[in-house]
Amino acid sequence: MQIPRCARNDSRALEEGLGMLSWAGIVLAGLLNGSFAVPLKTTRVWKFNHIWTIHSLLAMGVMPWIVVMATVPRWSDLLARVPARGWLILVGWGVLFGIASLLYGIAVDLLGIALGFAIQLGLSIVLGALLPLIWAGAFALKSQADWLFVLGLAIMVVGVILCAQAGGSRGESGSSSAKRFRLGLLIAIVGGVLAPTLNFGIQYGTALLSRGGGTGSKQGFPVEIYLAWAVFLSAAAVVQSAYCFGRTIREHSTGLFAAGMRTRDALQVPAMSLVWIASVFVYGRSAFGLGALGNSFGWPVFVALIILTSNAWGVLLAEWKRATRAAFYRMVAGSAVLIFAAFVIGQSRKP
Numbered sequence: 619m620q621i622p623r624c625a626r627n628d629s630r631a632l633e634e635g636l637g638m639l640s641w642a643g644i645v646l647a648g649l650l651n652g653s654f655a656v657p658l659k660t661t662r663v664w665k666f667n668h669i670w671t672i673h674s675l676l677a678m679g680v681m682p683w684i685v686v687m688a689t690v691p692r693w694s695d696l697l698a699r700v701p702a703r704g705w706l707i708l709v710g711w712g713v714l715f716g717i718a719s720l721l722y723g724i725a726v727d728l729l730g731i732a733l734g735f736a737i738q739l740g741l742s743i744v745l746g747a748l749l750p751l752i753w754a755g756a757f758a759l760k761s762q763a764d765w766l767f768v769l770g771l772a773i774m775v776v777g778v779i780l781c782a783q784a785g786g787s788r789g790e791s792g793s794s795s796a797k798r799f800r801l802g803l804l805i806a807i808v809g810g811v812l813a814p815t816l817n818f819g820i821q822y823g824t825a826l827l828s829r830g831g832g833t834g835s836k837q838g839f840p841v842e843i844y845l846a847w848a849v850f851l852s853a854a855a856v857v858q859s860a861y862c863f864g865r866t867i868r869e870h871s872t873g874l875f876a877a878g879m880r881t882r883d884a885l886q887v888p889a890m891s892l893v894w895i896a897s898v899f900v901y902g903r904s905a906f907g908l909g910a911l912g913n914s915f916g917w918p919v920f921v922a923l924i925i926l927t928s929n930a931w932g933v934l935l936a937e938w939k940r941a942t943r944a945a946f947y948r949m950v951a952g953s954a955v956l957i958f959a960a961f962v963i964g965q966s967r968k969p
Contacts, residue, residue, distance in 0.1 A: 643904030644916045648923020650897035657886040663878040666727045671862040677891035678855035682848035689841045704826045711819035712853025720858045721809030728802030730937040738806045742813030770963035780952030784945045819850040922956040
């Protein structure tokens with residue numbers, strides 16, 4: 619039976635509309651994720667370890683389960699239905715992401731929002747985009763779209779290098795500043811290598827629920843996937859909160875938790891956590907909407923938006939106040955290159 623032309627056109631229009639909506643979600647997720655770390659620079663009483671302890675528990679340990687309990691019917695039955703081995707692998711991804719996210723925070727604390735994000739996320743672009751394609755057997759460089767995608771990744775890496783070079787020459791001087799920069803750079807590199815575990819964990823969790831018979835939805839986004847994301851993020855929360863709380867004990871600064879509750883810090887950090895978890899869930903849903911390879915194509919654009927947004931916050935928070943004009947212009951040029959790279963990658967996904 620032949621499908622009427624008007625029906626085919628309507629179907630194509632619907633598919634393109636959903637694709638545009640998914641890309642808009644990727645953009646929104648990047649803007650949110652690039653903004654969440656601002657309280658690291660604006661809190662008055664709580665230091666990094668206090669902020670990251672509370673943020674980890676709220677954003678990764680509490681808020682995802684609130685979403686699960688509010689949206690996933692019979693979620694406890696679903697936990698028992700999926701094989702334990704699958705959950706253990708997902709927890710392993712969560713532990714790796716917990717380490718990566720912890721290194722994120724330390725690098726931002728040492729290098730600043732703009733540079734810390736640029737280096738780590740730049741290193742994660744290629745791994746986070748290419749490995750899912752390779753695992754799926756969908757990366758062969760046989761089509762113009764494949765080459766356009768690789769070109770977009772290469773351009774994006776150039777933009778990240780420009781941003782990193784600009785950050786390294788912002789005008790900080792002295793041996794302590796140089797030592798701090800080198801330490802921050804090393805931590806940022808390690809964190810960047812581990813950063814794609816967020817993408818891998820989301821992708822594995824989505825596949826796990828599908829294989830385990832948890833996604834009974836025939837159309838649209840299966841909310842049962844939220845359960846996998848909650849398990850994944852909870853593992854990360856344990857790693858991060860345990861490390862940071864342990865640091866506060868060793869530094870004899872646990873009393874600052876109570877002191878900070880009487881200040882604006884007690885509002886800023888929960889808001890930080892809400893923005894972060896919103897970015898992760900919006901990204902996950904939007905990548906799902908882009909199709910089977912959505913995590914590969916959505917990830918680099920998501921990362922580019924994070925870098926652009928964090929650069930903007932770096933300017934607003936006066937992180938570039940002592941920078942030379944050349945360093946600032948290099949950062950602007952790097953940001954422009956990232957925007958162009960995101961456009962190229964988007965073109966590679968056009969039907």
